[in-house]
Amino acid sequence: MDLPFGTQTPELDVLIVGGGLSGLSSALKILALESTLKVRMIEASDGLGGLMGQNSTRLVDAAQQDMLALLTLIHLSPRRRRSISGRLRRCWDLDRGLTALPAKFELGRYIEMLDLRMPKFRSKRFNLRERVSNMEQHICHHLFFSKSRNFMLNLVQLVCGVPANEVDYDVFMSVCSSCGGLKMLIDFYFTYPTSFDEISTQMLIENILEQLQFIKIILNCRAVRLEHFKNYVQVTDDQGNKHTAQAAILAIPWNKVQKLQFEPRIPKVFLPRTTSRSGQKQRQVISQFQLRYGKSVWTDLGYSGNFLSSQPLVSGHECRMSSFCGYVLHSPEDQDEVLQDVVDLLAEHFGEEMRQPLECQCFTDELNVAQHKPQTKPWHRVIWSSSSAVGTSYRSLMGGAVQSGFRAAVNAVFVVRPQVVSWKDMLVDRPKNGQDVVSAGRIRGLLSRLNLYNVTFYSFFVIGLIWLLNLGYARSI
Numbered sequence: 001m002d003l004p005f006g007t008q009t010p011e012l013d014v015l016i017v018g019g020g021l022s023g024l025s026s027a028l029k030i031l032a033l034e035s036t037l038k039v040r041m042i043e044a045s046d047g048l049g050g051l052m053g054q055n056s057t058r059l060v061d062a063a064q065q066d067m068l069a070l071l072t073l074i075h076l077s078p079r080r081r082r083s084i085s086g087r088l089r090r091c092w093d094l095d096r097g098l099t100a101l102p103a104k105f106e107l108g109r110y111i112e113m114l115d116l117r118m119p120k121f122r123s124k125r126f127n128l129r130e131r132v133s134n135m136e137q138h139i140c141h142h143l144f145f146s147k148s149r150n151f152m153l154n155l156v157q158l159v160c161g162v163p164a165n166e167v168d169y170d171v172f173m174s175v176c177s178s179c180g181g182l183k184m185l186i187d188f189y190f191t192y193p194t195s196f197d198e199i200s201t202q203m204l205i206e207n208i209l210e211q212l213q214f215i216k217i218i219l220n221c222r223a224v225r226l227e228h229f230k231n232y233v234q235v236t237d238d239q240g241n242k243h244t245a246q247a248a249i250l251a252i253p254w255n256k257v258q259k260l261q262f263e264p265r266i267p268k269v270f271l272p273r274t275t276s277r278s279g280q281k282q283r284q285v286i287s288q289f290q291l292r293y294g295k296s297v298w299t300d301l302g303y304s305g306n307f308l309s310s311q312p313l314v315s316g317h318e319c320r321m322s323s324f325c326g327y328v329l330h331s332p333e334d335q336d337e338v339l340q341d342v343v344d345l346l347a348e349h350f351g352e353e354m355r356q357p358l359e360c361q362c363f364t365d366e367l368n369v370a371q372h373k374p375q376t377k378p379w380h381r382v383i384w385s386s387s388s389a390v391g392t393s394y395r396s397l398m399g400g401a402v403q404s405g406f407r408a409a410v411n412a413v414f415v416v417r418p419q420v421v422s423w424k425d426m427l428v429d430r431p432k433n434g435q436d437v438v439s440a441g442r443i444r445g446l447l448s449r450l451n452l453y454n455v456t457f458y459s460f461f462v463i464g465l466i467w468l469l470n471l472g473y474a475r476s477i
């Protein structure tokens with residue numbers, strides 16, 4: 001596509017749109033590569049951090065190498081998660097009721113089956129096949145109990161950002177594969193194991209900002225239009241201000257990129273092949289909350305604080321001493337009552353004391369949609385970032401945000417000052433830790449396919465066959 005020549009001299013070298021973790025990592029890396037560049041960051045909300053929030057806690061595991069590299073760069077060491085005595089139990093709705101045991105059993109088998117098949121779906125091969133079932137159908141065909149179904153439906157929505165009936169099986173498997181595997185995601189979103197380390201997002205942002213003193217950051221400034229010229233990019237914000245730069249990094253998820261007006265239009269080759277279903281339900285939003293109490297009320301009752309309720313999805317855990325944090329998926333209209341509903345739910349399980357937190361915080365955001373192949377190739381001077389859109393390993397997690405941010409920074413500096421980028425900087429893609437080389441036993445693979453439906457079918461089939469043989473034998477004698 002031939003881009004028109006612009007008539008202005010760009011005021012900036014690089015403009016970063018979005019102040020989430022990927023935008024912040026881009027800014028850090030750009031300065032590490034070339035500190036004399038003129039960089040500006042614009043952020044739509046009134047604070048930095050994006051989906052990770054400004055005052056919450058996030059988990060990291062030792063395999064998220066890019067995230068660990070960032071922590072070293074900003075001199076922040078993750079804290080070991082507080083190890084709560086093994087005697088304490090979790091408070092999950094999946095563990096309650098008569099059907100708890102079979103539901104957990106079939107769910108375990110289903111997760112095992114998907115996990116064993118995952119190495120075939122690498123993000124690079126992200127092929128969307130026709131005639132594949134969507135995840136809702138797949139889940140309902142394999143799981144019998146509503147508890148286990150709800151668990152999986154919620155997980156798909158959290159990972160892909162859209163309801164399970166809009167996500168194809170292949171897409172989900174490819175996205176999960178680039179997120180580090182299904183079990184890993186369950187750990188990050190539901191089980192919060194004590195083997196992971198903890199980071200305070202407030203300290204993370206503060207330490208990053210210490211190193212970004214020479215970058216101008218404008219809050220409450222939403223990009224609405226992007227004009228792409230041959231010699232520069234011009235971004236217009238919601239107040240009508242124009243920002244011209246030699247290169248622009250869009251550190252925002254793809255669903256938010258689609259809300260921008262592009263001139264000229266984004267070429268088809270960059271547009272993700274997403275499946276759009278008729279009669280789509282309204283998108284749910286995510287509210288993340290943090291409640292501080294005088295003491296850990298749940299510990300007195302013998303609970304570790306790990307909480308999960310499936311309808312609506314509320315998940316939480318003890319993040320700091322006597323603080324409870326988590327998230328809830330809900331429709332945008334319920335935003336005002338959501339915190340009260342969560343407190344009521346917690347009070348039902350952990351006692352009335354939960355109704356009186358000393359401090360409470362809650363923020364709501366859209367879910368990032370990760371339903372397409374990672375967009376690692378820039379469009380001339382427009383460079384995509386964001387963990388859900390560009391991350392190829394630990395996608396939709398902080399590791400993916402940092403990886404995409406670092407990669408975008410290298411691409412941007414390559415556009416602006418190619419002489420300072422070495423071939424080593426370009427080598428950011430590295431194979432994931434052993435995940436691709438997992439080879440599962442054949443028998444284990446076959447066994448993992450057994451579920452209540454096919455086991456019942458085969459049992460009836462075998463019983464019928466025996467009965468027929470018996471009948472034939474009886475007649476013959």
Ligand SMILES: Cc1cc2nc3c(=O)[nH]c(=O)nc-3n(C[C@H](O)[C@H](O)[C@H](O)COP(=O)(O)OP(=O)(O)OC[C@H]3O[C@@H](n4cnc5c(N)ncnc54)[C@H](O)[C@@H]3O)c2cc1C
Pocket residue numbers: 017018019020021022023042043044045048049050051052057058059060188189221222223224251252253256286288327368385386387388395396397398399401
């Ligand atoms: C409940 C929950 C728990 C999680 N827990 C973990 C965990 O324990 N460990 C882990 O590794 N990961 C976790 N993650 C994932 C991690 O938080 C995200 O992957 C990461 O924060 C995404 O960063 P990002 O920069 O790619 O996107 P975002 O954080 O979404 O940043 C995008 C930014 O761009 C801004 N923006 C959007 N549109 C515009 C516009 N037009 N103009 C200007 N600015 C704009 C937004 O306001 C936002 O600040 C969790 C996610 C969720 C939802």
